[in-house]
Amino acid sequence: MSMGKSGSGSTREVRFACDAMLGRLTRWLRLLGYDTFYSSAIKDEELLEVCLQKDLILLTRDVEFFKQAVSYGIRAKLLQENSFENQFADVVESFGLDLRITPDGSRCPTCNGLICSVDKEDIKNKVPVNTVNSYDSFFICTNCGQVYWMGRMWRSMIRICETVKEKLKKN
Numbered sequence: 001m002s003m004g005k006s007g008s009g010s011t012r013e014v015r016f017a018c019d020a021m022l023g024r025l026t027r028w029l030r031l032l033g034y035d036t037f038y039s040s041a042i043k044d045e046e047l048l049e050v051c052l053q054k055d056l057i058l059l060t061r062d063v064e065f066f067k068q069a070v071s072y073g074i075r076a077k078l079l080q081e082n083s084f085e086n087q088f089a090d091v092v093e094s095f096g097l098d099l100r101i102t103p104d105g106s107r108c109p110t111c112n113g114l115i116c117s118v119d120k121e122d123i124k125n126k127v128p129v130n131t132v133n134s135y136d137s138f139f140i141c142t143n144c145g146q147v148y149w150m151g152r153m154w155r156s157m158i159r160i161c162e163t164v165k166e167k168l169k170k171n
């Protein structure tokens with residue numbers, strides 16, 4: 001099943017909401033550029049309301065919550081895998097997600113805001129000197145102002161995306 005996959009890969013059409021247990025998955029979906037609602041404090045009923053209002057696909061590990069969402073007419077997916085990698089692979093496969101990583105198309109893992117390139121000069125006071133000296137490309141969240149670079153997080157993400165691609169090929 002593949003939906004919402006765009007030809008260019010630049011438009012991320014599917015939008016998600018994750019339950020409070022899926023913080024890590026949320027951060028990854030955002031890094032991949034997928035609009036993902038997350039709140040660790042929201043009540044179940046409120047989260048369902050957000051899904052309905054914004055037409056979001058609910059990702060949850062909770063069977064009862066999944067059934068409730070479906071009964072409300074919300075598109076939902078129950079994640080039954082225990083490991084993060086398998087959960088991620090399951091979502092990628094179910095929704096035909098694009099695993100190409102382009103920082104300019106990413107969203108902020110913290111706040112879901114859009115990330116854009118920024119001149120080194122403009123952020124050199126906001127990140128450690130070592131980092132400024134070690135990297136050339138920097139990105140900033142247009143919403144919360146957090147600065148990002150292609151460091152460890154991005155490298156581990158690229159590695160896991162490659163693992164998931166291999167896994168899906170074998171299925």
Ligand SMILES: [Zn+2]
Nearest residue numbers: 108111141144
């Ligand atoms: Zn942000």
